[in-house]
Amino acid sequence: MHADKECCIMRIGWIIVLCFSFPRYSVATSKCYNLDAPARNIGKALIAGGNANAWQNTPVLTQDNNHAVVKSLEHVIQANPGNKFIAYNNIPPNIPKVKTKSNSKGVLMMNPNAADDASWIVHTVPGFPKALRGYVFPPAEIQKGHLFICFTIKGSEIDAIAMALRFATPLIYHNDIPDAQINSRPNLKKLVNGESRLTPPLTVTRQITTAAAAGLKVTIYSKGEKSKYEIYRRVLVKKLKTSIKVWTTRDKILKSDCRILNRNIKLVTSPITIGGHASSLESDVSQWLISDPGNKFCIIDKPYHKSQTKEPAMAVCIDDATIFGHFNLIGQNKHASEPPARNIGKALIGGVNANGWQNTQDLTGPNNHAVVKSLEHVIMANAANKFIAYNNIPPDVPKVKTKSNSKGVLMMNPGDLDEASWIVHTIPGFPKALTGYVFPPAEIQKGHLFICLTIKESEIDAIEHSQQQKKLLNDLIG
Numbered sequence: 443m444h445a446d447k448e449c450c451i452m453r454i455g456w457i458i459v460l461c462f463s464f465p466r467y468s469v470a471t472s473k474c475y476n477l478d479a480p481a482r483n484i485g486k487a488l489i490a491g492g493n494a495n496a497w498q499n500t501p502v503l504t505q506d507n508n509h510a511v512v513k514s515l516e517h518v519i520q521a522n523p524g525n526k527f528i529a530y531n532n533i534p535p536n537i538p539k540v541k542t543k544s545n546s547k548g549v550l551m552m553n554p555n556a557a558d559d560a561s562w563i564v565h566t567v568p569g570f571p572k573a574l575r576g577y578v579f580p581p582a583e584i585q586k587g588h589l590f591i592c593f594t595i596k597g598s599e600i601d602a603i604a605m606a607l608r609f610a611t612p613l614i615y616h617n618d619i620p621d622a623q624i625n626s627r628p629n630l631k632k633l634v635n636g637e638s639r640l641t642p643p644l645t646v647t648r649q650i651t652t653a654a655a656a657g658l659k660v661t662i663y664s665k666g667e668k669s670k671y672e673i674y675r676r677v678l679v680k681k682l683k684t685s686i687k688v689w690t691t692r693d694k695i696l697k698s699d700c701r702i703l704n705r706n707i708k709l710v711t712s713p714i715t716i717g718g719h720a721s722s723l724e725s726d727v728s729q730w731l732i733s734d735p736g737n738k739f740c741i742i743d744k745p746y747h748k749s750q751t752k753e754p755a756m757a758v759c760i761d762d763a764t765i766f767g768h769f770n771l772i773g774q775n776k777h778a779s780e781p782p783a784r785n786i787g788k789a790l791i792g793g794v795n796a797n798g799w800q801n802t803q804d805l806t807g808p809n810n811h812a813v814v815k816s817l818e819h820v821i822m823a824n825a826a827n828k829f830i831a832y833n834n835i836p837p838d839v840p841k842v843k844t845k846s847n848s849k850g851v852l853m854m855n856p857g858d859l860d861e862a863s864w865i866v867h868t869i870p871g872f873p874k875a876l877t878g879y880v881f882p883p884a885e886i887q888k889g890h891l892f893i894c895l896t897i898k899e900s901e902i903d904a905i906e907h908s909q910q911q912k913k914l915l916n917d918l919i920g
Contacts, residue, residue: 483584486717497717506577514592519577526619527551533568534615543753545743546612554620558596564758565590566728573616587726599650604629606648609664610756611638644669659761673755679705684736687773690729695748710773722889737766785886808879816894821879829853835870854899862899867892
């Protein structure tokens with residue numbers, strides 16, 4: 443937060459950043475090409491007053507280069523007399539093996555010299571930010587999807603937020619707010635002193651507005667661990683009085699729930715698309731929902747797991763048509779019962795516009811796409827191609843026991859000393875050696891990786907040696 447009137451946060455009112463990396467996916471043609479696309483550590487931002495109707499690309503989020511996350515944290519990562527704050531995180535920076543049932547992460551800031559100059563950041567990034575020690579985005583987290591929201595608020599709203607946080611019992615790892623400011627706010631004082639709300643009522647609702655003239659309406663819902671409530675069903679559906687569409691990881695216990703008319707819980711299927719780019723539950727730890735119908739978007743600090751009935755939890759809900767519209771588009775018509783319409787992939791092919799992703803044809807059909815071309819002399823016999831195929835779940839061989847998880851094909855031309863290739867992939871039961879192209883139907887709904895490398899035959903023994911170390915299962919020999 444900035445102390446002056448030119449501050450980014452004071453002017454824009456709110457920021458929402460979806461942080462994610464575009465990782466390295468590779469697919470190759472016959473005889474393969476060595477492909478490796480660099481990951482792009484960027485995000486998508488919605489910024490009030492700065493074309494909030496469209497997602498904006500951020501600069502690289504791992505660098506201190508004046509992007510939205512850095513600007514929001516400018517006086518958190520470096521000291522400023524006009525900004526004092528508490529920072530909380532269940533996995534605080536540089537403090538190992540901390541035990542807490544909370545999952546809340548955020549920063550609550552105020553200007554001790556101005557009564558109504560404050561802001562609140564809610565995010566999902568472990569070990570972040572490092573208070574007063576510069577901007578360091580955790581390297582292990584840049585490959586994941588995260589959510590980062592910053593609100594400009596009035597100082598008078600701080601105690602309401604502190605009340606909600608008391609139920610969520612966050613782990614505070616930094617506090618430099620002056621005693622005079624803390625003592626004038628009873629809930630803030632109890633929060634920083636560790637006085638959690640453990641007696642009835644065991645849930646709380648607090649409403650705040652952002653500081654702009656036409657401020658956002660923000661409602662905070664919190665529940666204590668003693669409540670035994672499941673926050674999605676027992677708190678949010680009840681309070682919002684609508685059905686909800688939920689994007690979060692889920693366990694094997696809680697499912698979509700359509701038992702109560704107009705109070706359904708619908709799970710958004712993976713992957714989703716944000717501003718033209720995909721994100722999947724395997725790599726996305728942002729937890730959010732939208733009302734159905736309505737204009738409400740919520741970030742929740744707990745995933746859709748049964749375990750959260752025994753833990754504190756908090757949701758921050760924004761009532762705004764613009765923000766809702768963006769996330770409604772992301773989750774639109776993507777409920778758990780609806781499969782994706784097109785069984786295609788994205789390919790990077792060496793020598794053929796390797797700087798750009800190409801759509802493949804339908805991967806379930808043998809229609810000359812990159813996967814078929816790479817395997818054309820694996821799925822059908824050819825005198826110039828001999829190979830071993832390995833897979834911990836081999837095709838048509840049930841109940842095989844192995845500790846390996848490796849999958850691939852190692853090929854060579856016995857009539858040419860230096861013609862060979864190696865395929866590494868993640869698809870169970872694939873390929874079927876010498877019996878035609880069959881992509882397993884159960885796997886087309888999932889994200890997979892398929893890499894083909896053209897190598898010299900002299901490299902084969904080095905690959906074989908590494909495979910022996912992992913005790914691979916050779917399920918087919920062609």
